[in-house]
Amino acid sequence: xxxxxxxxxxxxxxxxxxxxxxxxxxxxxxxxxxxxxxxxxxxxxxxxxxxxxxxxxxxxxxxxxxxxxxxxxxxxxxxxxxxxxxxxxxxxxxxxxxxxxxxxxxxxxxxxxxxxx
Amino acid sequence: xxxxxxxxxxxxxxxxxxxxxxxxxxxxxxxxxxxxxxxxxxxxxxxxxxxxxxxxxxxxxxxxxxxxxxxxxxxxxxxxxxxxxxxxxxxxxxxxxxxxxxxxxxxxxxxx
Numbered sequence: 218x219x220x221x222x223x224x225x226x227x228x229x230x231x232x233x234x235x236x237x238x239x240x241x242x243x244x245x246x247x248x249x250x251x252x253x254x255x256x257x258x259x260x261x262x263x264x265x266x267x268x269x270x271x272x273x274x275x276x277x278x279x280x281x282x283x284x285x286x287x288x289x290x291x292x293x294x295x296x297x298x299x300x301x302x303x304x305x306x307x308x309x310x311x312x313x314x315x316x317x318x319x320x321x322x323x324x325x326x327x328x329x330x331x332x333x334x
Numbered sequence: 335x336x337x338x339x340x341x342x343x344x345x346x347x348x349x350x351x352x353x354x355x356x357x358x359x360x361x362x363x364x365x366x367x368x369x370x371x372x373x374x375x376x377x378x379x380x381x382x383x384x385x386x387x388x389x390x391x392x393x394x395x396x397x398x399x400x401x402x403x404x405x406x407x408x409x410x411x412x413x414x415x416x417x418x419x420x421x422x423x424x425x426x427x428x429x430x431x432x433x434x435x436x437x438x439x440x441x442x443x444x445x446x
Contacts, residue, residue: 250434259338259422259436260378273433308377323368323434325377
């Protein structure tokens with residue numbers, strides 16, 4: 218079974234530029250998560266999708282971050298414009314979680330390491 | 335603000351010893367608890383999940399949950415150098431509207 222795919226793996230941009238990350242979850246997984254992990258910290262949930270609907274985006278900085286999950290499969294996370302403090306690893310995870318209760322195992326992708334200069 | 339805290343590291347144990355990792359959480363209504371292992375430069379991977387009070391064992395790993403004390407722990411018996419990693423505690427609240435909250439992680443180093 219293929220795992221969670223993410224691209225790109227690394228990205229270096231200058232502040233005020235825009236960037237987009239892509240995630241393809243494990244086939245059949247209903248729930249998709251985007252996390253931000255700053256070096257030395259635990260992952261912070263940015264947004265959680267159940268199929269193509271948003272379950273939680275309370276910690277997503279909506280003035281600069283946006284995310285979508287069209288057709289309930291793959292997802293993109295965009296930052297525009299980027300700030301220095303956005304430098305982090307962006308992790309995508311998925312779970313089977315058909316009931317949307319977040320209790321199933323989350324499988325993480327390899328992450329995208331973003332550096333904002 | 336719901337919080338998850340973990341014992342500060344780094345934690346060093348000799349090979350073959352028991353490593354004890356602790357986690358406390360602030361939301362008394364939390365129902366689901368997870369331990370993830372994260373090697374340096376890699377993504378988290380699930381080790382254990384626990385939902386009921388008591389102990390849950392899986393090989394060398396034992397998770398312990400005490401909801402009254404709002405405390406969950408992970409014991410690693412016969413620690414191996416390959417166990418050297420950061421261990422993340424994750425907590426989900428009472429309902430599907432409660433987001434997953436990860437603790438800051440505890441770095442474990444197993445010394446040969």
